[in-house]
Amino acid sequence: MSDDTDFAPLAETGQQLVFVTGPSGAGRSTAINVLEDLGFEAIDNLPLSLIPRLLDGPPLGRSMALGVDVRNRDFTTKALMKLLDRLPERADMKVSLLFLDARKDVLIRRYSETRRPHPMSPDEGLEAGIEREAELLAAIRARSDMLIDTSDLSPHELRESLTGMFGAPEDQRLSVSLQSFSYKRGVPHGVDMVFDCRFLRNPHWEAELRPLTGEDPKVAEYVQQDPRYAEFFAKIRELTEMLLPAYREEGKSYLTIGFGCTGGRHRSVSVAENMAEALANKGWQVSIRHREMERRR
Structure with missing residues (x-):
């Protein structure tokens, strides 16, 4: 697909397009589930190269939440930044970048509890992977429109916060x-x-x-x-x-x-x-x- 794609079909719906990202273990998957409960069309870990095709397809008639992180097949900081730059600024389509973050000690504890290997260091120490991912995501974090630190939040509190940000007026x-x-x-x-x-x-x-x-x-x-x-x-x-x-x-x-x-x-x-x-x-x-x-x- 060429770089001059205008994403017109989605724009015509006047819906929200929310990119959800952040370090592994910070609550990104929970946020995706909450947005789906709020009526968003939620798609997680879609390759970045396929997102323009999705947005250029038939309108879905509702807002979209796209989960992207280091596990995406073709994820790079540069690729995500380029994708965001190509999205037009239009009054009838609100595009935002939501970044879920957490302190390093909290991420270590969460990974230790689940015993899952870190995607950035499957064969190395957990702390090294967390630090490497934080460095990779630093520019994206700085660019985010909304940042939620989940270090001290329960899933219920995270849900309440997201409902306040993205819920329908009757939910607000x-x-x-x-x-x-x-x-x-x-x-x-x-x-x-x-x-x-x-x-x-x-x-x-x-x-x-x-x-x-x-x-x-x-x-x-x-x-x-x-x-x-x-x-x-x-x-x-x-x-x-x-x-x-x-x-x-x-x-x-x-x-x-x-x-x-x-x-x-x-x-x-x-x-x-x-x-x-x-x-x-x-x-x-x-x-x-x-x-x-x-x-x-």
Whole structure:
């Protein structure tokens, strides 16, 4: 096919064309599956040389997600860059490059868990392959339109993020994620707002309550008996309820609020549970995650 292909059939549909790439183990396959669930025509590992023919064929009538990475038969940084340069800039066809990334230690752990050989170093050390792939993809990463670091994201959180980016308007309600956590392990990645609950009375020092969690009514009652609790909760609820409509009006589709305490099992969990109930009663779409409790489980 010649270099002057105009890709007209796809352009006429007015759909999205999303290239999904990133290092092996960063979540690219998960992202492809999510986009497919959102209604995209998803094709993974199609040789780059065949993509122009695909785009020049009959229109599919819906958006497309094309997964490309080092496993593609004819993949090179130069070839992908050239392909992207040839795609026309048109108002009725939005072309974007989504890059999924993760820290090296996370990629090593994920590969160690699956025991799969790395495509860039099947006969060498895992770390060498990861470093070689990162070097190969550096220019593509820099060019990406959207970059998601999945190092600290669960598959559910990645799905929520992609739904906010690519979901249909009816899917793009503002989703509120509440997370409890322990300050000992650090603030969760990607949190938009954080409330510190460490000043509240601590159930950890009560032998009867220590083995329980903030989901238990006994622990919740103990925390709420703190004379500062009622005013604290009323103020952060009022602040949150004021900000959520503003975030929605700005086009934000996903907001994460963190609640931290020392151990991440009692006070932060209790406050997060109460906030989830309060926001849900107001009609907000709420999900909740207790990070430290997940680790223990």
